[in-house]
Amino acid sequence: MGAGHAHALYVHEHSPVHRLAPHVKIVAAFVFVFAVAVTPREAVWAFGIDLVAIATVIRIARVPYRFVLLRMAVILPFLVAALLLPLVASGPQVVVFGVGLATEGLWGAWNVVAKAGIGSATSITLAATTEVPRLLRGLDRLRVPPVLTQIATFMVRYLEVVAGELSRQRTAMVARGHDPRWLWQVRPIAASLGTVFVRSYERGERVHAAMLARGYERTMPVLEPVVRVEADWWRASLLPALGVTLAVVALVVTP
Amino acid sequence: MTGPRDDVPALVVEDLAFTYPDGSEALRGLDLRVARGERVAVLGPNGAGKTTLALHLNGIHRATRGRVEVAGLELEDATLREVRRRVGMVFQDPDDQLFMPTVREDVAFGPANLGLAGDELLERVAAALAAVDATHLAGRAPHHLSGGERRRVAVATVLAMRPDVLVLDEPTSGLDPASRRELVQVLAALPVTQLLITHDLSFALELCPRSVVIGGGRVVGDGPTAQLLLDEQLLAANRLELPYGFDPRTVAPASPRG
Numbered sequence: 001m002g003a004g005h006a007h008a009l010y011v012h013e014h015s016p017v018h019r020l021a022p023h024v025k026i027v028a029a030f031v032f033v034f035a036v037a038v039t040p041r042e043a044v045w046a047f048g049i050d051l052v053a054i055a056t057v058i059r060i061a062r063v064p065y066r067f068v069l070l071r072m073a074v075i076l077p078f079l080v081a082a083l084l085l086p087l088v089a090s091g092p093q094v095v096v097f098g099v100g101l102a103t104e105g106l107w108g109a110w111n112v113v114a115k116a117g118i119g120s121a122t123s124i125t126l127a128a129t130t131e132v133p134r135l136l137r138g139l140d141r142l143r144v145p146p147v148l149t150q151i152a153t154f155m156v157r158y159l160e161v162v163a164g165e166l167s168r169q170r171t172a173m174v175a176r177g178h179d180p181r182w183l184w185q186v187r188p189i190a191a192s193l194g195t196v197f198v199r200s201y202e203r204g205e206r207v208h209a210a211m212l213a214r215g216y217e218r219t220m221p222v223l224e225p226v227v228r229v230e231a232d233w234w235r236a237s238l239l240p241a242l243g244v245t246l247a248v249v250a251l252v253v254t255p
Numbered sequence: 256m257t258g259p260r261d262d263v264p265a266l267v268v269e270d271l272a273f274t275y276p277d278g279s280e281a282l283r284g285l286d287l288r289v290a291r292g293e294r295v296a297v298l299g300p301n302g303a304g305k306t307t308l309a310l311h312l313n314g315i316h317r318a319t320r321g322r323v324e325v326a327g328l329e330l331e332d333a334t335l336r337e338v339r340r341r342v343g344m345v346f347q348d349p350d351d352q353l354f355m356p357t358v359r360e361d362v363a364f365g366p367a368n369l370g371l372a373g374d375e376l377l378e379r380v381a382a383a384l385a386a387v388d389a390t391h392l393a394g395r396a397p398h399h400l401s402g403g404e405r406r407r408v409a410v411a412t413v414l415a416m417r418p419d420v421l422v423l424d425e426p427t428s429g430l431d432p433a434s435r436r437e438l439v440q441v442l443a444a445l446p447v448t449q450l451l452i453t454h455d456l457s458f459a460l461e462l463c464p465r466s467v468v469i470g471g472g473r474v475v476g477d478g479p480t481a482q483l484l485l486d487e488q489l490l491a492a493n494r495l496e497l498p499y500g501f502d503p504r505t506v507a508p509a510s511p512r513g
Contacts, residue, residue: 132356133356133357133360136356153355153356154354156356157354157355157356157397157398158350158354160398161350161398203350203351206346206348206351207351207354209310209315209346209351210344210346210351210352210354211354211364212315212339213313213315213339213342213344213346213413214339214364214365214368214412214413214416215336215339215340215365215368215369215416216364216368217368
């Protein structure tokens with residue numbers, strides 16, 4: 001029971017950031033990340049200010065920093081690759097603790113770390129402050145093709161149903177002594193995936209029948225009245241405006 | 256806008272026959288007539304054709320032979336949309352029926368497809384949720400509800416379309432006794448014609464003054480529920496069984512409808 005929040009990326013809060021209209025937030029996050037990405041890597045100060053800015057947004061959203069940092073783990077593989085750059089790049093070197101590091105490689109690594117870090121922190125903040133259904137409605141309002149958002153909506157709705165089916169089948173296998181350790185024991189798992197696929201397909205047909213029964217005619221009805229969100233646009237534009245300004249200044253002052 | 260007249264039957268099914276594409280004959284000339292405001296149980300074992308019948312009532316399946324009429328309106332291509340509004344189908348698995356991200360949106364799906372919007376739509380949704388005692392669930396995600404809650408919300412999704420006939424397919428399957436009782440209370444309080452497809456005989460007796468038994472794609476028994484449940488031969492021939500220790504004679508008669 002309880003309104004359990006199954007979506008691991010969402011933080012339930014009532015902050016000014018949570019309240020912003022979803023499509024406004026999507027645009028703001030996208031523009032900010034884009035601005036950070038085009039900022040020249042030599043403008044270290046600009047990334048410093050960007051970092052402070054997104055950290056401030058996270059604070060206003062009452063999302064714990066720990067939460068964001070833990071979820072930033074998704075960029076670890078990129079960071080590892082980036083940290084190898086100074087060792088493998090050619091060109092002039094600096095010696096740190098007796099290891100020769102290529103300056104070009106160091107800049108490359110810094111570039112990836114700074115941009116991936118700020119970019120992922122931004123998108124995690126967006127996800128943490130916007131429930132998936134609202135995110136999808138935001139995409140709808142941004143004129144993303146309805147077929148795509150409908151597919152995503154159904155994915156969100158049925159992901160847990162399908163995951164539940166898979167885990168019940170797994171439990172049933174384990175209960176009958178299945179203990180997969182070796183590759184040649186993979187057959188029952190493949191069979192179970194197949195069953196789930198067929199069942200999901202049949203469920204798709206039943207859901208479609210249920211939709212037809214309630215008058216579905218290829219378009220999802222618009223349920224939320226279109227609210228005026230000018231104030232939201234102003235508030236949400238602060239972050240991307242800062243990012244764009246920094247990027248422009250950095251581009252101008254960087255030789 | 257004139258509602259259907261009282262003397263027009265809510266549902267007329269005549270000589271309905273249907274063969275699945277794989278050749279299996281599910282219905283072989285089924286006749287059924289349900290008066291307005293009646294609550295009728297459709298009894299029969301698995302595979303008797305009960306669900307197939309339900310899918311004909313709102314044109315999901317189209318009959319090979321015979322006809323269906325809902326509140327005076329003949330089911331045909333031109334009337335499909337209106338018939339689907341008049342017949343509210345509650346499917347067997349609520350997970351098939353509740354496909355929107357939140358309960359509120361799901362209940363709004365039907366009436367919004369009918370063209371309702373704004374305050375009128377919100378009122379419809381609120382009224383439907385209140386009718387099944389689920390107002391507090393409006394903001395929840397369907398997959399976070401309990402079995403009983405899902406079933407009641409599924410009823411609300413079709414109630415919101417103001418149907419003339421409510422068709423429920425195995426509404427008690429998978430419910431614990433308390434959820435089952437809550438569902439009985441909700442259904443007993445709804446002033447709408449109801450067709451309850453079930454093999455739960457005590458559920459039928461509790462809610463429905465009249466029952467029909469379906470076997471082999473035809474109606475093989477039709478009468479007062481209490482009387483049908485005493486017909487041992489009929490029950491045995493159709494793989495219907497009373498719960499252990501259950502005697503229809505000692506049970507209070509079905510509550511009057513409404």
